[in-house]
Amino acid sequence: MDVQELNREVAPGVDVKAWTFNGSYMGPILHGKLGDVFEITLENNGSMGHSLDFHAGMVSPDNTMKTIAPGEKLVYRFEATGTGIWLYHCSTTPMSLHMASGMYGAVVIDPQDMDPVDHEYVLVQNETYLSNTGQTAENGNKLTEVSSEGIAAGTPTFTMFNGHATQYINQPLEAKKGERVRIWLMAAGPSKGMSFHVVGSQFDTVYKEGGYLLRRGKDPYGVTGGHSQALDLDSAQGGFVEMQFREPGTYTFVNHRFAEMERGAMGKIKVTDK
Numbered sequence: 001m002d003v004q005e006l007n008r009e010v011a012p013g014v015d016v017k018a019w020t021f022n023g024s025y026m027g028p029i030l031h032g033k034l035g036d037v038f039e040i041t042l043e044n045n046g047s048m049g050h051s052l053d054f055h056a057g058m059v060s061p062d063n064t065m066k067t068i069a070p071g072e073k074l075v076y077r078f079e080a081t082g083t084g085i086w087l088y089h090c091s092t093t094p095m096s097l098h099m100a101s102g103m104y105g106a107v108v109i110d111p112q113d114m115d116p117v118d119h120e121y122v123l124v125q126n127e128t129y130l131s132n133t134g135q136t137a138e139n140g141n142k143l144t145e146v147s148s149e150g151i152a153a154g155t156p157t158f159t160m161f162n163g164h165a166t167q168y169i170n171q172p173l174e175a176k177k178g179e180r181v182r183i184w185l186m187a188a189g190p191s192k193g194m195s196f197h198v199v200g201s202q203f204d205t206v207y208k209e210g211g212y213l214l215r216r217g218k219d220p221y222g223v224t225g226g227h228s229q230a231l232d233l234d235s236a237q238g239g240f241v242e243m244q245f246r247e248p249g250t251y252t253f254v255n256h257r258f259a260e261m262e263r264g265a266m267g268k269i270k271v272t273d274k
Contacts, residue, residue, distance in 0.1 A: 052090065129157055186233075
């Protein structure tokens, strides 16, 4: 994990002075299985202290989550002891500022008996709070920076999936009629959660925080025929949903907390006949 401070686009025409893992606003999505051992080397090439906190590990924070100065390195090693989708983020104070500047990501640890699907996607929601610098980025975009005052006020500028407010409007997810789609979901925060809904569809499988609420239309008590319309996740919670589309068309996915949807937490799934 290479830390750099770079300008990155978070919406059309808007760049932010981002603090990045591996050069991106939002760090990489890591994927593994139960029992896998992850070893991450954090290299701080920024101008201030940074750190890491992997929720997927069960380790003492004393040495692994400490802040390292510019030019320093730290090795963070953990075993995946639980399944689900787990948040990671910079844990240097103020954490909200570091996360809203792009220092967050997700680790997916597959349950051992997962059902096969035709498509699998990962959507990590976060929000950011921006103020205008009065400057223009090299690409011509307006240049902004994360505002501590905006974070304290609690009204985001953008709420978005995977680090950009409109990318899945312009580049929809794809599926075919009848195919099974799994969407992993993480509410990264730093403060806002989500109520994930797909307009025109229903979830027959819902997995939240380590366990199934529904699996192929059957609940944990064996009752069949149930479907779900939304998966609710608070900040730092995650899970996945599965669905099959009965008809071709364009299906919009949203955070059904509509104020957050209107700030960018939405996208499209393009379903074709063939």
